[in-house]
Amino acid sequence: MQSKFIITLFVMSSYAVCPSFAQAPKEYIILAGKIQHVDPLPTGEKTIVLTPPFGSNQPKKLIPLTDDGSFVDTLSTGSGEYIIWDGKNPVPLYLNQSKRYTISYDADTFRKGTVELGGDDAPINQYFIAKQQQRVFIDRLNTKRSEAEFRQLIGGIRQQAMARLQTAQLPHELRSAQAKAIQYEYLYELHHFLYLKKEANSAFTPSIESEKELTIDYLNETDYRQDGYYRNLVHNYYMVQLNRLENEKKKANPSYSPLQNRLKLLSLIVPNESIKNGLITERAMYELKEVKDVEAYYQDFQIYYTGADEVFKADMADAYLRLSKLKVGKPSPEFVNYRNYQGGTTSLKAFRGKYVYIDLWASWCGNCWGEMPFLKKLEQTYQGKNIVFVSISIDKDVHKWAATIKQKKMDGIQLLANPADPSFTREYAVNGIPRYILLDPNGAIVAYSAPRPSETGELAALLAKVGL
Structure with missing residues (x-):
């Protein structure tokens, strides 16, 4: 599919009404645009959600739209790949501090329609928009296809992604990061498919070629912080190791509770402290609500989570206190109207x-x-x-x-x-x-x-x- 772009000069009448848009303050980003056909909230308001760069640990931002879909906002969350969610499409933009950007498109036709880019770094964002518009969606649950067929599918997607990258006008460092991201996405899809294939057929054995490709460093702390696909790959890799160990313990002791002891086991199999803390961050809140002994699980959390995410620790403490009150036989919280x-x-x-x-x-x-x-x-x-x-x-x-x-x-x-x-x-x-x-x-x-x-x-x- 051919992506359609219009690159415009920065000064545009749609945004000239906002004086703050004329110049981006140092270390800030100014983002403006017009997104048509965004569905209103029940309150009647129209908004978009902006997700800061992966690994920034910054909260998502709700940006209001005017009646015609226009918006202007100043960001202080650093440089990197942001994601606009318009309720229908995830739209990536690479934004740098002290620069200004505009984007205009129709939410109903983003995948095949024209995207108008203005301001700084338009050629860079042409690449990111094209990458999203041309993304191939993979049916991960289709385990009936053979491993060879799946490898051919994702191999072709990787080849197309690398060809697109080769023609993109990106700085060297960003180009290298994107090449690594393409490879990690390929490996993530391969690992996930092989896991589902094994779940569907216990006799299935991956090919030597797949096993060789997946023999990588799963303890790269830098990539874990910066690349979402590598993070997901590492998560799935250790979950497979964890499930194998839990099954062994369950066979030895039928009364053994894998979920109740999960944090303890994670600390045994993940040698990197930062990655271990990241895995706990992804799992603990959900598991706290699922275990039978909330008190014991929370005590393990206090022992084995050694990270510095104070917001996460506060959220866990809050959930623990709330769940502690939800005893069998106690009155349920109410909902009204x-x-x-x-x-x-x-x-x-x-x-x-x-x-x-x-x-x-x-x-x-x-x-x-x-x-x-x-x-x-x-x-x-x-x-x-x-x-x-x-x-x-x-x-x-x-x-x-x-x-x-x-x-x-x-x-x-x-x-x-x-x-x-x-x-x-x-x-x-x-x-x-x-x-x-x-x-x-x-x-x-x-x-x-x-x-x-x-x-x-x-x-x-x-x-x-x-x-x-």
């Missing part, structure tokens, strides 16, 4: 007298979609029994929420959480979805992190335990 797909609003108290199985999900959550067939079957199995199934979406876009319900023919009670009142999800320390909660007829907690619908045996046992 959530929008109901059938009309009107609904509060949690409306379900008193019945067991309540709550499904927290969103239209953009792939794992949530994977659970939907199992949830539908669960609802059918327990039809007529004293239990109600309540799906609560945390979507901010009411239209996508409603469209997903219609598309997937979702049963049960469908509610939309109120973004202005996040107290319910905050009190349940929800940092990832899908999440499932079971309450008794009095509104008391049975399980603050219940088994998923796909965990049929565990969930059936829990429901049988309460008499269902």
Whole structure:
């Protein structure tokens, strides 16, 4: 696919109304533009989300748009590859301190449409825009294809990416970083495919060629901080090692809990302290909500996490305190006046007298979609029994929420959480979805992190335990 660009002079009438746009202060970046067809939030406002460069540890920034899609913002988060999320497309831009940039495009036609670039470094950003527009999406779940076929597919993608890089007008250091990123993306896809292939067929053995390519340094601290694909590759590599060790311990002791002891095992198999801390950062918040002994897991976290991310440590402490209050038999946090797909609003108290199985999900959550067939079957199995199934979406876009319900023919009670009142999800320390909660007829907690619908045996046992 041929990418279309228009490179303009910096002074543009669309942005001349803002005096601060005329010159970028030292060590700051000025970014302006016009993005058409951005869907409004439920409040009616239009915004884009700007993600700072990978490894910067800076928060995402919400940038408001005017009615016609225009925006101007000053950034202080350093140089690197930023990502604009317009609700439909991730749009990369390479921004440098003390420089000024403009971008204009239509969110509905970004992949095939024209992107207008202005200001500094337009040739550099031509490369990044083209890279995204020409990205080939890979069906990673298709394990029916052979290893040779998959290698040919990703090898061709790598070859195209390198050819695009060769013709790009990039500084030497940036060109070298992009070449490394292309190789890491290839290796990540290969490693992930081989893992899924092995999961689908335990007799599968990777080729010598693949094994040789994946024999790399998994302890490169610099690349771990700077390259997202290398970070994901390292994560998957150590998760495979971890699962192998956990299975050995489980065979030796059937009562052994892999999740409960995961931080301890990670500290044994990852010799690099910084990478170990990074892996804990990626896993700990989710696992804290899944373990049976929250107290013991949090104590391990305090021992084995030696990083300096004070925000992460504070978030873990907050989640620990909240989860410690969510004891079995304690009253559940409440939600009030959530929008109901059938009309009107609904509060949690409306379900008193019945067991309540709550499904927290969103239209953009792939794992949530994977659970939907199992949830539908669960609802059918327990039809007529004293239990109600309540799906609560945390979507901010009411239209996508409603469209997903219609598309997937979702049963049960469908509610939309109120973004202005996040107290319910905050009190349940929800940092990832899908999440499932079971309450008794009095509104008391049975399980603050219940088994998923796909965990049929565990969930059936829990429901049988309460008499269902």
